[in-house]
Amino acid sequence: MKGMIFTEFLELVERTYSHDMADELIDASDLPSGGAYTSVGNYDHREMVSLVMALHRRTGRPVNELLHWFGLNLFNALSTGFPVFFEGKTHPFDVLSGIESVIHTEVRKLYPDAELPEFTVFRPAPDTLQLDYRSPRCMDDVAHGLIDGCLAHFQRSISLARRPLGSTQADGTRFTLVDQ
Numbered sequence: 426m427k428g429m430i431f432t433e434f435l436e437l438v439e440r441t442y443s444h445d446m447a448d449e450l451i452d453a454s455d456l457p458s459g460g461a462y463t464s465v466g467n468y469d470h471r472e473m474v475s476l477v478m479a480l481h482r483r484t485g486r487p488v489n490e491l492l493h494w495f496g497l498n499l500f501n502a503l504s505t506g507f508p509v510f511f512e513g514k515t516h517p518f519d520v521l522s523g524i525e526s527v528i529h530t531e532v533r534k535l536y537p538d539a540e541l542p543e544f545t546v547f548r549p550a551p552d553t554l555q556l557d558y559r560s561p562r563c564m565d566d567v568a569h570g571l572i573d574g575c576l577a578h579f580q581r582s583i584s585l586a587r588r589p590l591g592s593t594q595a596d597g598t599r600f601t602l603v604d605q
Contacts, residue, residue, distance in 0.1 A: 426473060426562070427539055428466035430499070434476060435462070437498050442484075450479040467538060470562040489566045496570020497577075504578055517579045518554045518602070521572065522546050542568065552604040557590060559597035572600055 438447045451460030454475035458468050477495075481488050504511060510528055514520050520528075524544040532539055542560035549555060558568045569587060576583050582605040590597040 426468055426470045427464070427536060428462040428468055429464040431462040431468060431473065431476075432464050433499055433502050434473065434495055435460075437495060438480065446480075446483065449483065450476050453479040453482075465536070467540075470564075473564075492564065492566035493570040493573070496567035496572075497574045498570075499567065500571045500574025500578065503571075504574075511578075515579075516604075517575045517581055517583065518604070520575055520579075521554060521556060521602070522548070524556070554602045556600045556602075557597055558600065559590075561595065563594045565594065565598040568598070569600065572602070576602075 435447045435450075438450060454460070454472070456472045456475060458466075458472060462468060477488060477491050480486070480491055484491075486494075510523075510531075511520060525546065529541050529544075532541060540562075542558055542562070542564070545557040545559075547555040547557070556568075556572070558565050560568075565587075569585075572585065576585070584603045584605060586601045586603075588599050588601075590599055
C-alpha cells in the first residue's frame with residue numbers, strides 16, 4: 426500500500442483521538458516499518474491491519490466500522506488533494522465510473538509500483554451504477570466508505586446496496602448505486 430494511505434490514517438487518528446493515541450497504535454503494532462511512513466513509500470497492507478486492530482482494541486469500535494470511517498475521511502482528503510478528478514463533474518456516477526479508467530490510470534503514471542484494487546464498472550440502467558471491487562487486501566469496508574464519501578460530496582440521494590461476489594471476502598464485493 427502507498428504510504429499516503431498510512432499517513433492519512435494516522436492523521437485521522439490524531440485529529441479524532443490524539444497524537445498520543447497514534448503513537449500508542451504504532452507502539453502496539455510491532456510494525457516492520459517502525460511506523461515511519463512517507464507518502465510515496467510502499468508498505469505491507471498487514472501494517473494497516475495491525476494499526477486498525479490496535480485502534481479497535483483501544484476504542485472498542487468494530488473493525489468494519491473503523492475501516493468505513495477511514496474510507497469516508499480518506500475520500501475527503503483525496504478530493505481536497507486531487508481536485509482535478511472532480512473538475513466538471515456534477516454527479517457521483519461521473520467520478521465513480523472513472524475510478525479505473527481515469528483515477529487509477531493517473532495513479533499508475535505517478536506510482537508505477539502502486540498495488541491498486543480493481544473496480545469493474547457496469548451501467549445496467551441510466552439511473553444505476555454497479556461497482557465490483559476486488560483486491561487481495563480485502564478492504565471493501567474502506568471502499569464502501571470512499572463511495573459514501575463521494576455521495577456526501579455531491580449531496581445526492583442515492584441508495585447503496587452491497588453484496589459479496591462469492592463465498593469469501595477475497596472474491597470481491599458488488600456495490601450497486603441507484604439514483605433516486
